[in-house]
Amino acid sequence: LKSLPRGVRVKRFRALCARKIPCVVVSRGAHLDDELMAVAAAEKIAVFRTPMITMKFINAATILLEGDFSPTVTEFGSMVDILGVGVLIRGESGIGKSECVLGLIERGYSLVSDDVTRITSFEGRELLATSPEVTRYHMEVRGIGIINVASVFGVGAIREEKRLDLVATLKDWSDMEDVDRTGLDREFYKILKMKVPHVTIPVRPGRDTARLIEVAAMDQKLKGLGRNAALEFNTKLLNLMEKKRPNGVA
Known part of the structure; x- marks a missing residue:
């Protein structure tokens, strides 16, 4: 000008x-x-x-x-950062999501959102999750009420946003007709036209749900590095069966 x-x-x-x-x-x-x-x-x-x-x-x-x-959707579930893996924990009301999240926070992991999670798609490449402004850094714990996670556990126990890497659905054991015991059949949960790896965790009294979610996140991290324990075990088993097969048997 x-x-x-x-x-x-x-x-x-x-x-x-x-x-x-x-x-x-x-x-x-x-x-x-x-x-x-x-x-x-x-x-x-x-x-x-x-x-x-x-x-x-x-x-x-x-x-x-x-x-x-960017396109945004609201999912009813809690989001936790576990070793750099963003895990959305879903399930029916009263299934134990908050107790599971508390157990993960006590193990040193970070809360992103509780109960309600906002998920945004960036150019169809990745999903970024955060919490609504009004509930950020807070949790509802039945029998106790609303707690401020940063005040109770420290600022290291919270995170404002995280990429979504895994969806874990908690489901009552009695409502499951079949429980996956090998992990060979991978499941996916679709959000904003993007497929996210999904696992279903059977819940019943005595099971350490937080530990199971933690292991699922670790396994997902290994899969991201190209290591799939289920496929490796299946290949090893097939090779062993092939070696022990009698000559001439097809």
Whole structure:
């Protein structure tokens, strides 16, 4: 704009403002001339100034807008960060989700959300989970009430957001017709058109559900590194059977 004659500069800026743009951001800490500010005021367009260079501001604004306008869904479940693996714990009311999450927090892991989790899809590449602002860092524990996790367990026990890597559904043992004993058949849970690895954890009195969720997260981390214990064991077993098969038997 500075390189243009005054009349042309005002005319072009007025044409820009006539497009009903939400605001004008001036980079490098520069100032708009008084006549340009008057045009913006007449069109009721806000003018902001930033010390950032244009490229860096555009990159930062793009990332922020992607987060604000990306597809978002609400899932009823609690989210925990276990060794860098984001686990969404689902289940019917009263199944023991909060007790399970408390057990994981006591083991040194971090709470992301309790009961209600907001999940956002970023360009269809990954799912990012967080909690609603009003319930952030808080948990409802039946028989005790609402607790502030950061105050009780320390700031290391909370995390504002985490990528979703695994969904674990707690289900009463008596309601399960078949319990997976090998892990060869992988399950997935679809959220915002993306498939997330899924495990179903049978629940009954005496089972350490928190420990089972912890092991499931560790196993998922190994799978992400290319190690699948179920497939490795199956291959080992088939090779052993092949060696012991009598000659001539197909």
